[in-house]
Amino acid sequence: MSGSDLGMRRRRALWRASHRGTKEMDFLLGRFAAVSLDSMNAAELTLFERLIDTPDPEIEKAVLNSLSLGVRELDELIDRLRHFHGLDQPG
Structure with a gap:
């Protein structure tokens, strides 16, 4: 996969993560995506794309x-997202 293809997938994933409805x-996925996508390799990006294909109520739960x-x-990946937003902290 060329770098430009990976770049296009990252841009598309960022838009989809930030425009959930x-x-x-939008906040939970979009902020994580904005910070994390550039450092994701193709396999990690594929996993993130699977996550953003998941319905919002399931992701929220x-x-x-x-x-x-x-x-x-x-x-x-959800654990990473929770850690990013400080949701894995005790009480």
Whole structure:
């Protein structure tokens, strides 16, 4: 995959993460994407694309309530997202 293809996928993923339809998901996914996408390799980007294909209510439950999406790799990405937003801190 060429660098320009990866760049296009990153830009598309950033737009999709920032335009979810709810301000909460725009904020949670969009801010994470803006900071993280440039350092993601192709495999990590593919995983992020899988996450943003997931319906918002499922992502919201996973992020805010620490519920599993049923896929270990997606759960690990959710953990990174939670850590990024400081949601993994105790009480």
